[in-house]
Amino acid sequence: MHVELSNVTKVYEDPPETVTALKDISFNVNEGEFLCIVGPSGCGKSTLLRMIAGLDRPSSGEIRFRGDPLTAPHSKISMVFQTFALLPWRTVIQNVEFGLEIQGRPKMERIEVAMDLLDMVGLRGSENLYPKQLSGGMKQRVGIARALAIDPEVVLMDEAFSAIDEFTAEALRAEVSDIHKKSRKTFLLVTHNLPEAIELADRILVLSARPARVKSIVGIDLDRPRASTDSEFITIHKDIFSLLQAELENSLMRHRLGELQEFKKLRDMEDR
């Protein structure tokens, strides 16, 4: 087992409120697997990924990586950000080198690794540009290259394609799928885009509305590359969509109930 989560619960104490973001989450990720995580908005997907990145600690429960408890960022776990999070004062190649620079690797090695990766993501020739000179798609290519530069075993992606126009995102997904196939690294992608998850995932983890629990884990046994027009693709989409829709209705229902109670309170106060 590459990454294991057992009974992970996350409670945010923000007095006077406490928000339970995740409740008793348990699942495993296999080595070399592409796991996508979907769930209603605000259910705690980013929180989950942040904890695997070691940026945040569970309130209870445990996360293990290669069998060892994970409590801080690990040198073999890397991340791609929705906001790209490129450092604007660094050029493209300097951004890709960032992780290696932190590790204190020699300059020649850093440049070699970074140039290879820039080649792979189609950014050769742009290495001396600053992030502000890049399009969204190019920025995320740099983000991906930066994540891969430290030669991670696990790549975490939080909505990595959400801030990019659909046309470019499609191309980028194909590239990531290709990188996954060649490198056999483990990928975890959080997304709210269901077709995206079905296109990329070996398995899809469906979370419930907040507090998030594991609603279902769906294996996607389709040949790659996958076309969203395939009948099987459409069937899987329908199934997961109805799961999510039920969740959405649940949470909407709870939300409405809450509103109703608020409304009653207000009315009672006015009556008095």
Place this chain on the structure above:
Amino acid sequence: MPFRLFGPRAFHRVHDKTRRRFRPPAWLLSLIAIFAFWESISASGLIATDQLPPLHEVLLTLVQLAVTPFFISHVAQSLANVTTGVSLALVLVLPLALLVGMRSQLDQALTPIIMLVGALPDLAILTFLVTIIGRGNVAAVAISAFSAFFPIYFTIRQGVKEIPADYFHVASVFRAGRAQTFTKMILPSIFPNLMTGLRLSFEFSWNVLLAVEIIASVAGIGTFISTNLGSSTHSLTYGLAAIMTVGIITITMDRAFFERLENRTKRWH
């Protein structure tokens, strides 16, 4: 090819000519106009020369002063004091402003107090400070540091608060330690704010220092100005020339140093 009088080539020639002609900047024209106005007023005798000396005399004195060791040492003293003061403020404020920018509880505890101190009348406090510490260079440095404190504090605090959370995540995910997070992430992030803060605080504490030099007669260019203003026509010319020198120093520092540094950051912003 047919001969064309008004073809594109002809156009280019005309265009190039207009480009090559010297165009003085607009501010230079206004400056010349103001100087001419000044000169003509003192020439006409509308205002007596012991109240407004002719401009050419002031400018002449300025040039003379610029090579007078006594004057130069006063200017150098003030500049050294203000530079030491601002540097001292920076060393003291930087860690504090960074902490406050990152820890909102500390911010809530400290910033209101600092605002309160900042709201007190500077010149009164500073004059009071002189009566305690005395009139030496120590007082001048303390005064510069005190006035530089607030602009640096608030600009750096703001800069740290504006660092996107994901930059901190990047630093953590790639396992930067405290020192590396500071040098490779926080410092470059706040660099533009740091420049603005230094620029503002230099200007501010330079002005305050001169004022305090004049009010409390701490040695420096301020005292040079105040002892020369008012007594006779001759020394009024000296005073005005010294005031102009201060203006020229301020602008030069601003343009030659701070603006350049700020422009460097424009490459990536």
